[in-house]
Amino acid sequence: xxDPDLDNLITHFSKLPGLGQRSARRIVLxxxxxxxxxxxxxxxxxxxxxxxIKTCSVCGNLGTxxxxxxxxxxxxxxxxxxxxxxxxxxxxxxxTHSFKGRYHVLGGTLSAxxxxxxxxxxxxxxxxxxxGTVEEIIFALNVTIEGQITVHYxxxxxxxxxxxxxxxxxxxxxxxxxDYLDDGTLSTALxxxxxxxxxxxxxxxxxxx
Amino acid sequence: xxDPDLDNLITHFSKLPGLGQRSARRIVLxxxxxxxxxxxxxxxxxxxxxxxIKTCSVCGNLGTxxxxxxxxxxxxxxxxxxxxxxxxxxxxxxxTHSFKGRYHVLGGTLSAxxxxxxxxxxxxxxxxxxxGTVEEIIFALNVTIEGQITVHYxxxxxxxxxxxxxxxxxxxxxxxxxDYLDDGTLSTALxxxxxxxxxxxxxxxxxxx
Numbered sequence: 001x002x003d004p005d006l007d008n009l010i011t012h013f014s015k016l017p018g019l020g021q022r023s024a025r026r027i028v029l030x031x032x033x034x035x036x037x038x039x040x041x042x043x044x045x046x047x048x049x050x051x052x053i054k055t056c057s058v059c060g061n062l063g064t065x066x067x068x069x070x071x072x073x074x075x076x077x078x079x080x081x082x083x084x085x086x087x088x089x090x091x092x093x094x095x096t097h098s099f100k101g102r103y104h105v106l107g108g109t110l111s112a113x114x115x116x117x118x119x120x121x122x123x124x125x126x127x128x129x130x131x132g133t134v135e136e137i138i139f140a141l142n143v144t145i146e147g148q149i150t151v152h153y154x155x156x157x158x159x160x161x162x163x164x165x166x167x168x169x170x171x172x173x174x175x176x177x178x179d180y181l182d183d184g185t186l187s188t189a190l191x192x193x194x195x196x197x198x199x200x201x202x203x204x205x206x207x208x209x
Numbered sequence: 210x211x212d213p214d215l216d217n218l219i220t221h222f223s224k225l226p227g228l229g230q231r232s233a234r235r236i237v238l239x240x241x242x243x244x245x246x247x248x249x250x251x252x253x254x255x256x257x258x259x260x261x262i263k264t265c266s267v268c269g270n271l272g273t274x275x276x277x278x279x280x281x282x283x284x285x286x287x288x289x290x291x292x293x294x295x296x297x298x299x300x301x302x303x304x305t306h307s308f309k310g311r312y313h314v315l316g317g318t319l320s321a322x323x324x325x326x327x328x329x330x331x332x333x334x335x336x337x338x339x340x341g342t343v344e345e346i347i348f349a350l351n352v353t354i355e356g357q358i359t360v361h362y363x364x365x366x367x368x369x370x371x372x373x374x375x376x377x378x379x380x381x382x383x384x385x386x387x388d389y390l391d392d393g394t395l396s397t398a399l400x401x402x403x404x405x406x407x408x409x410x411x412x413x414x415x416x417x418x
Contacts, residue, residue, distance in 0.1 A: 002300060003272050005261055009254045016236045018228075027225045029297055031255075032262060032271060039259040043252060045218045046240075050248040052214055053241060062241060063212050088238055091211060 058129070060105030060122045062087050070094075070103060077101045079135040083126065083154070085109055085142055093140065101138075104129065109146035110153055118153065127157055136164040143170065267338070269314030269331045271296050279303075279312060286310045288344040292335065292363070294318055294351055302349065310347075313338065318355035319362055327362065336366055345373040352379065 002010070006028060013024035031038055055061075056068035063069055070076060080101030084090050090103050106121045130137075137158070141147035155165060171189040172181065181189075211219070215237060222233035240247055264270075265277035272278055279285060289310030293299050299312050315330045339346075346367070350356035364374060380398040381390060390398075 002303070003262065003278070005254070005257045005273060006271060009258045012251050012254050017239050018232045018235060023227045025297060025300065026227060028258070029295070030226050032258070032296075035259065035262075039255070042221050043255050043259060045214070045221050046248070046252050046255070048214045049218045049237070049241070050244065050252060053212065053244075062215060064214060069212070086238070087241075088234060091234065094211075 058125075059103050060087075060107055060125075061090055061103060075100075079133060080138065081126075081129065081134055081136075082138040082140050084140050085147065085150075089140060089142075101136075106141075106150065109141065109144070109150040111146045121150070123154060123157070126154070130158065130160055130163065132160070134163055136166060139165070139167045267334075268312050269296075269316055269334075270299055270312060284309070288342060289347065290335075290338065290343055290345075291347040291349050293349050294356065294359075298349060298351075310345075315350075315359065318350065318353070318359040320355045330359070332363060332366070335363070339367065339369055339372065341369070343372055345375060348374070348376045 010021070010024045010028050013019055013027050014021045016024075019027070031042070052064045053062050054064065054066065056063055056066070056071055058067055058071045061068040061070055065072075077100055081104050082093065082099060082101055083104045083106060084093065085106055085108060087105055090105055093099050093103075104122065104126045106123065106126070108116055108121055110116055110118060110121065139151045139154075141151055151167070158165070169192070170185065171192060172178065172185070178186065219230070219233045219237050222228055222236050223230050225233075228236070240251070261273045262271050263273065263275065265272055265275070265280055267276055267280045270277040270279055274281075286309055290313050291302065291308060291310055292313045292315060293302065294315055294317060296314055299314055302308050302312075313331065313335045315332065315335070317325055317330055319325055319327060319330065348360045348363075350360055360376070367374070378401070379394065380401060381387065381394070387395065
């Protein structure tokens with residue numbers, strides 16, 4: 001006996017990631033309870049995003065212009081490109097404020113199961129960016145089988161041997177408890193153990209292997 | 210470095226019940242990934258609800274007309290009114306398909322802490338519905354202190370002694386495991402224990418106390 005309009009909106013919400021029928025109903029009732037104050041700005045905000053947000057033609061990031069703000073910013077080091085799977089990974093790295101290079105968003109990983117082929121990702125446009133000005137590529141893909149296969153596929157395509165290729169360090173999360181870590185992470189952290197004094201200072205942070 | 214439009218939409222989503230920054234980011238990225246197929250119908254659906262949905266002037270339910278579909282349906286028994294806190298409770302009861310009377314949505318419960326007074330709820334309009342045609346009132350409010358205070362407040366205002374007043378049965382949830390039940394529910398279930406054969410058939414389901 002739910003009104004069709006309401007039912008339709010609940011269905012729309014329930015299809016969003018992380019939401020189900022129950023949480024969708026709760027959200028719709030919340031929106032209706034504060035209808036005047038919440039609904040119009042919410043709809044306006046959705047329309048703004050729907051109309052204005054584009055994918056950057058250079059790196060695949062999202063922004064309001066043809067080329068995104070990160071690609072346009074002169075102060076960022078264009079000689080280092082950090083390759084990520086998704087825009088959410090780019091956002092996560094940006095929140096750390098510790099990377100001042102450029103990005104390249106692949107838009108996913110190669111996957112035989114899901115039928116994702118090299119031409120479905122932004123691999124070609126990435127290889128075209130390696131025009132001699134790029135000195136380092138940081139692979140910041142998820143440590144999954146698909147992520148690692150994608151890294152190796154791209155590495156095979158890079159013929160410029162002068163480019164330094166690195167990946168994020170694997171190990172114990174800062175603030176993490178050993179007891180709760182999976183075996184794979186723990187054994188990697190043990191193998192890649194770092195000297196604590198003196199030597200660590202000289203070696204730098206990047207773990208080259 | 211997130212675009213202001215995107216950031217704004219993420220903030221809107223993160224303020225919805227049950228969502229936080231992280232889940233809001235995930236939802237916004239999901240909407241953008243399937244921008245053409247998801248966004249326009251989603252916005253349209255929100256606008257439909259925002260413009261068309263009204264609160265029923267009789268019972269407080271939500272619908273597209275001044276009087277909701279349940280209040281207009283002739284086949285429903287107008288002599289039984291089920292009093293609920295919120296529209297979500299009405300929906301929950303409707304999903305059972307086991308109640309064929311009318312509803313009254315209070316819009317909350319009395320609460321000294323949150324400053325909810327009797328005039329903030331639809332209590333007056335409920336009392337006005339008791340015009341002699343109503344034979345039974347079922348209180349289906351949540352079993353919280355506020356819910357029970359609200360029930361007793363309304364019962365005090367009902368002067369027609371010919372009206373039967375009932376509440377939902379308390380006890381062990383169907384499919385529930387005793388071990389996981391709280392003490393209050395379990396002791397109530399023990400006190401309100403029901404005879405298993407013969408007598409139960411004659412006594413009927415409503416637990417009068």
